[in-house]
């Protein structure tokens with residue numbers, strides 16, 4: 270870090286941006302969201318925050334970092350702008366295939382006997398992940414789907430960033446986003462317009478979206494049968510991942526399933542409670 274001059278980030282940019290500014294912002298996003306932003310992300314920070322400087326009429330990153338030190342609302346906006354929200358329908362499809370082939374039927378039997386099912390998409394971004402899961406749960410038989418929808422089933426989808434949650438709640442996905450939805454689900458559970466696809470009501474009605482920072486307290490009632498926590502731990506350091514996995518373990522019923530992202534690993538003491546039963550799929554076998 271130190272071999273660069275303090276003003277190495279200035280370059281030809283519109284707003285003065287120094288190493289000290291970068292370090293202050295990286296420190297803040299780590300402290301509040303757990304997200305690690307090494308020096309290789311310095312220009313990413315610059316490009317993601319310039320819009321906020323412009324909106325505020327602030328002329329330098331120095332002044333902006335001073336602002337977000339004291340203005341909690343602006344700090345939240347900055348952190349949200351620094352999140353990476355990339356996702357898509359049926360991403361890492363082997364998870365949805367596993368759910369369909371191994372979990373769906375027993376869960377439906379439980380629901381039809383009056384039991385309950387709770388699932389959580391814990392870094393939901395704009396909702397494609399949780400809607401994919403809801404579509405697989407409802408399946409392709411409309412009358413069975415109606416019975417499932419009327420049973421004691423709920424999907425919770427949470428994220429740190431407000432803007433993605435607001436987009437998710439609309440159920441509207443512009444452009445080509447719907448192309449990743451297998452036709453058998455797309456035909457039943459989306460409607461297409463010129464601008465993209467809209468997720469159908471029965472799917473949307475299964476899901477509640479809430480703002481939740483995985484680093485903070487979780488105001489959750491009860492445990493879950495399934496948790497998706499995919500492609501968020503990649504941004505965290507090892508102690509944060511361990512702590513998160515430990516808390517996720519507590520939030521799962523014994524016999525519940527945890528799905529994590531393709532480049533993530535189960536680390537820390539909570540791993541002893543789990544059995545790896547497939548690629549990045551874990552079952553909690555011990556309390």
Ligand SMILES: C[S@@+](CC[C@H](N)C(=O)[O-])C[C@H]1O[C@@H](n2cnc3c(N)ncnc32)[C@H](O)[C@@H]1O
Pocket residue numbers: 301302303304352353354355356357360391392393394395398427428429430433481482483484498499500501504530
């Ligand atoms: C790359 S997306 C992953 C979306 C989806 N799980 C998937 O795999 O396609 C990562 C999401 O994690 C969210 N995120 C980052 N830090 C978070 C935190 N501390 N608490 C909750 N969500 C967080 C971001 O806002 C972003 O929407």
